[in-house]
Amino acid sequence: MSQLAQTRYLANKTFEEIRIGDSASLTRTLMPEDVKLFAVLTGDVNPSIVDPKYSESGMFREVIAHGMWSGSLISTVLGTQFPGPGTILVDQSLHFARPVTIGDSITITVTAKQKFEHNKHVIFDCVCTNQEGLQVVRGSAEILAPLEKVSRLEEVRMPEIRIDDKHERYTHLLQRVKGLEPIPTAVAHPCDLESLKGPVMAFQAGIIEPILVGPENKIRAVAEEFDLDLSGIRIVHAAHSHDSAAVAVSLVRTGDAEALMKGSLHTDELMGEVVARANGLRTSRRISHVFVMDVPTYHRPLLITDAAINIAPTLEEKADIIRNAIDLAHVIGIPEPKVAILSAVETINPKIQSTLDAAALCKMADRGQIKGGLLDGPLAFDNAVSIVAAKTKGIKSAVAGHAEILVVPDLESGNMVAKQLEYLANALTAGIVLGTKVPIVLTSRADSAETRTASCVIAALIAHANRKNGTT
Known part of the structure; x- marks a missing residue:
């Protein structure tokens, strides 16, 4: 998992430095991902919070945050801003006045109210208000204040989290x-x-x-x-x-x-x-298979062809394979699909037949023999799906990094690519046969009922x- 690095100036106030009336604030906006992450971390899957359909029929008619999402932000202010590093939460009392819904911007303010010299405890008033200035949470927190001074620049590394909700x-x-x-x-x-x-x-x-x-x-x-x-x-x-x-x-x-x-x-x-x-x-078309894949790490739908019917397609057969995939792309709402014709390399090599086929197919598209899509190739897999990889290799193409159809050299390579995306990248997969009088749902015997559906x-x-x- 990659890390997100952020340099922050960390400074706290010790017990002696805290003055009654001192305060600090933090503002956060509730996003749909926040609700999902909080449910995963806490195990609180109350349907009135995590199920949009159930929420619509509930008291508030929309998705609301877990109450302790706001409460946790109070701890964030106390532990990172005021008093800051070294703070230990001892006791907390909260009253939840109104719900927090998706898109609400919540401002959390903590204010020092009372100090106790004998145990170095401080009581804070805590108030959370929304973007309209209305209180959503109010209460108090008792903390053990820091006794040692912290004041330094520090690189904070947090894991990059991606929510992948296949369902x-x-x-x-x-x-x-x-x-x-x-x-x-x-x-x-x-x-x-x-x-x-x-x-x-x-x-x-x-x-x-x-x-x-x-x-x-x-x-x-x-x-x-x-x-x-x-x-x-x-x-x-x-x-x-x-x-x-x-x-x-x-x-x-x-x-x-x-x-x-x-x-x-x-x-x-x-x-x-x-x-x-x-x-x-x-029909008059060559029969071919297309994997339609929703890959959570890719910004577009991916159609991979042919990975199930044609073992080692000829140039003419590849032309039909592309035509079938373009027609399917149109049906699912992609008006001009970007077609990447894959090989091991992105340059023409007479010793690699797939690079010669790719060049010929692109010229066929230029001459109007393949219509409805934008073709480029040969492209290696990384260049087809990564604009960074394409730029690094000096490839200037409207297809590179944005491919929606991946045309593989043969069945073996295509099947491996599709199965890797399904099992290692958690892709949602559908399999369909085209070039016949009717569509044919063709899935592996190992595929789940959801894949078949x-x-x-x-x-x-x-x-x-x-x-x-x-x-x-």
Whole structure:
């Protein structure tokens, strides 16, 4: 964890220097992060404070601070300003007059009221007022005053703290389809907990109308074992996993489903039916996969392609992979996505095929053969996502440091990048197959129900775009 260094002048007042009536003040503004951090540190997860929806129905109709957030700031003034370093809090009495809400600026003032020579204690009046001058907290604090003088410049190092609320990011993603009609989705062989729980959660959230395809007794046994409610969900019997894939694809071809979702079968089984020339779901485009990722340490959404379908794509196949990703970027609200074509280096090297492909793809974009996005490459991963790295290497590019689509050289590199971001950077991940007649939710068998549900959101957005464009 990186450290934030700050040089501060630390000075205190000893017991002998404190005069009755002396005071000090500090002003802080309550931010949403303060409420979350205080809840984490104290374990106080009172829903009237940390749950915005619950708060809206409560007494104050909005999120309020923990009462002791203001109380802790009184200790801050006493310990760092007046009397300052060496102060020990002995007793404190507080009255909370009114709530502190997000955005309130609170001024904390402590004033010396009484001194006791025999034990070197001092009693302070403590008042916290908001930006309107109204009292929010009042009370008193008794402290053991410093006996030794402190007066020096000191470098204070505090850890840099980043709040990563994956659930909040997940909830925000679900809001993308709020109010949209659920999409009929054929789910092939959902015969374990996560592969069944995902579509059930998506159904309960109003994202899809799942059609569960597989051995009915097996699906119901999983639901009963893990207490999953299948009420209102259609089940179409299929004998085994391969049959499940075939039936699920046929439901799409007949128009019963507008999206396809992988269950607990192997990817090859499902995709074998999808790419079948006679009864599959091919289009004129090359089929490709995109990981849609919300990475908490990156300032933009990231689309990584192709990390699941095309093992070692040719130049022509990469062009389609990019076109598919650009179309998806448009659907999720990125009007002109910045496309970084990745390699190990950022210069053209005839011995590294990915650098030659990158150069050719960028020229194709210049000639209008790839439209809708801004391409640059070859770019190494650091140059694609870090403007500092790009500047250090002298790269001048609108894409470098701001990439929204990462086009990887091959499946192996792409899969490693995506899984590293998911498991080491806590990225919220969705997986979708494009270039087919309908979107296909394609996730790993190890993926959680939340990842599967997030992928359903992306599939639903694509399906609604297809409806609007008349391509369903």
